[in-house]
Amino acid sequence: MELTGKTAFITGGASGIGLAFARQCAGYGATVLLADIEDAALQAAASGLRDMGAKVGTYRLDVSDRVNYEAVVDAVIVEYGAPYLLFNNAGVAWKAPASIATPSDWEWLVKVNILGLGYGISLIVPKMVDAGVGGYVVNTGSISGLLTPVGTASVYAMTKHAVVAISEALAHELRGCGIHVAVVCPGQVATNIINSDRNLASGVAGASISQAGPEERAFSSSMVARGLSPDEVAIRTFKALEERRTYVITHPEYKDDIIVRHRQIENAITGAPETDVDLLALVKSMITLEPLT
Numbered sequence: 001m002e003l004t005g006k007t008a009f010i011t012g013g014a015s016g017i018g019l020a021f022a023r024q025c026a027g028y029g030a031t032v033l034l035a036d037i038e039d040a041a042l043q044a045a046a047s048g049l050r051d052m053g054a055k056v057g058t059y060r061l062d063v064s065d066r067v068n069y070e071a072v073v074d075a076v077i078v079e080y081g082a083p084y085l086l087f088n089n090a091g092v093a094w095k096a097p098a099s100i101a102t103p104s105d106w107e108w109l110v111k112v113n114i115l116g117l118g119y120g121i122s123l124i125v126p127k128m129v130d131a132g133v134g135g136y137v138v139n140t141g142s143i144s145g146l147l148t149p150v151g152t153a154s155v156y157a158m159t160k161h162a163v164v165a166i167s168e169a170l171a172h173e174l175r176g177c178g179i180h181v182a183v184v185c186p187g188q189v190a191t192n193i194i195n196s197d198r199n200l201a202s203g204v205a206g207a208s209i210s211q212a213g214p215e216e217r218a219f220s221s222s223m224v225a226r227g228l229s230p231d232e233v234a235i236r237t238f239k240a241l242e243e244r245r246t247y248v249i250t251h252p253e254y255k256d257d258i259i260v261r262h263r264q265i266e267n268a269i270t271g272a273p274e275t276d277v278d279l280l281a282l283v284k285s286m287i288t289l290e291p292l293t
């Protein structure tokens, strides 16, 4: 992909998958604009990218803060014009089962993962459309937006189902403008996501976030650490963008889980019975988010 002279705006660009997207964009010649809530990580990420010869801008941004987001977009437009690539990537994950999640868990996950993405779309996409040169909107969803982890990260999964839904709609709406929309749905990726509570969004009371016990946190950390590297996720994403795909499935090992879920829905339409085996498989895969074997 040739991106010389183009600009990429990446939320959550200071770490993990967002930073890997930035490295890919920079490798293809784009100017990268990193936006993140975590200032020290932002500066460290920018310095690493500059070392590889990239042109970089940084913006301290809490995606869930509309006033902050509006000011950042105004500054970006003045300095760089409308971005050619928009990565709505910032996100937080938390193991908050639906039945015991606190109101603050709901607020935090919805504010960052849904509202933050909504601000990105509503504040930036119209500028991209007006620029009239096409481009890309890449939303970071999750495999949890295509499956539902029952009893674990249920509220998180709900936010990622929302990311998938809005991406599907936006893909159709923007097709005529030459703006390609994709939703990236990774399984485990070795990032700092387990420590999402290092950054609480504005207005979310830290004390009322449900607390993960040390054992649970260690288990989740070990699962994520065994995940794909963020750079591999970015490479697979750019391959999918070149193929103009809407769904970016970086972890094909979840294929059977997705087929089982869809089969249950089809059975409900056709009247076929739900089989115990299928239900068991569905629940098993959703609890652990490990692929079916």
Ligand SMILES: NC(=O)c1ccc[n+]([C@@H]2O[C@H](COP(=O)([O-])OP(=O)(O)OC[C@H]3O[C@@H](n4cnc5c(N)ncnc54)[C@H](O)[C@@H]3O)[C@@H](O)[C@H]2O)c1
Pocket: 011, 012, 013, 014, 015, 016, 017, 018, 035, 036, 037, 038, 041, 061, 062, 063, 064, 089, 090, 091, 092, 093, 112, 116, 140, 141, 142, 143, 185, 186, 187, 188, 189, 190, 191, 192, 193, 194, 195, 196, 199, 200, 201, 224, 227
């Ligand atoms: N790591 C995984 O296993 C995995 C799997 C599927 C999807 N995802 C998704 O990938 C995306 C990136 O996460 P990651 O895994 O790279 O984790 P990460 O924690 O390494 O990176 C997330 C980045 O988002 C930033 N951020 C958090 N809250 C913010 C806010 N309110 N405003 C602006 N920036 C904020 C963080 O500072 C961090 O730099 C998220 O949307 C996440 O849900 C991750």
